[in-house]
Amino acid sequence: MRKKMLLAVMMAMVLLLSGCALVVKDQAVDNATEIIRMGDKVITKAQVKEQTEVQLYNTYSTNAMIGYSYDVTDPSNIAKAQDAAITAFKKDLALTAKAAELGLDKLTDEETKEANEKGKSNYESDLDYYIKNYMTDTEGKDEETLKKEAEEQLNEMGYTVDTYIEAAVKTKVDQKLKDYAIKDVTVTDEEIQAEYDSKVESHKTTYGEDPASWATAANNNSTLYYTPDGVRRVKQILTKFKDEDQAAIDEAQQKVADATSARKTAQAKIDTANETLNLEGDTDEIKAAKEQAQADLNAANTELEEADQALMNASDELTAAQDKAFANIDEEVDAILASLDAESADWQAIMDEKNQDPGMKNNEKGYAVAAGMTSFDSAFVDAAMALEKPGDHSGKVKGTQYGYYIIRYESDEPEGPIALDEVKDTISSSLLSSKQTETYNATVNQWVEEAGIKVDLNALKD
16 A cells, blocks of 8 residues: 555656646645644645645556556546545544543553554655655666665655654554444354355355356465355375476467467458458449459468468377377386275375375365366366265365376265354454444544534635
8 A cells, every 4th residue: 555655646646747737826825824723723725736636646657557558647546645645634633632631642652663564664664665666767876875865865855763653653553543433243153153044045046056166266366155966075196297297288289379369360361351351332442452362361361271280280280299208107006006095005105195286285175076167177176076975085186287286086075065163263253344444434423523623615715
């Protein structure tokens, strides 16, 4: 978040220096116009304007990072940013006053030390970020020189070690206020039961007819509340291709991908040319277009033939590479199968020793698998679902990417709701967090309402 705010301020400074219409160009007296007052505490027009710009560019940078546009000159966006700035000022004034009233603004020596260390750490982190992302004149300068110049620039914008320490102190005071506001918030067993029942019904609807999605969610360690029919647990011993064989397969697969892409490009050219050739009319312009389209079609047909040949060659190369790769690990996998079929075989011990799949490490239940799931290799899923009963294991299963699988059917996931005891802590924690947030927000709103803060919006008009 500090990085976003730093970016916002950088861009806001550009705005200030460029003379955007948001910035007041009148005398200092206009900048000092009172907008917000609480007792003897005053927020001026200049402060509101500056915070509005920070709000605008914070939103701008957030949108830019995910590829969305955001117009900082749009009047509606400016109005929203201004409202957010005023709300933030009112909240800050009310919280500061409430902390003082409750004596929570007085930090212990240990709390002060922690705040100082946190502020300095944050400052150093943002200083490094600024050097890497905003310093342009870095040629021939050592680290010490760059740091000194960056500090000077940040300090000119009001960012000093002291301001960071002040921010860390405020964060700690705000947390003490929050702890005070939510100290009595609890979650009852009745609330937990109601939330559990709701989630069971929701997941029954979501996964009841979609065991494949449930299996994928389970493998991603999602919290689940209902298990559909058709899910089983399996473990595997993966024997990977030799490194040189994997490299050959990867290279052949890239050739297949390139040839496939070339084929699609050629086909698109053919389709475009045919569209032109099917145009009606006999004007000179249409005739010329058709003549060019015919030439394009002939060239594209040649490209398509070449791409088809390249795809055929690449596919043959891939098959040969895969056959060689499997052959080079056949003996190793056969030895594993022989040990598994021995009378005193210990699957877990053999898997722990021979398996090359890190996903199996410390995976006591095994992978969740269901018919039709696409998050695993289809060869793996098909072989896993073909096993008849728990305890059965497959033979050598050729994977489409990494090597041979040997799969063991561990157990079936029982259909129905997950036991409340298994998810009670998760539900309780989530409910408590939500209730604490709701309580704190409501309490802050009450504190702001009771603070007697006055706002003169008319004074903001230029």
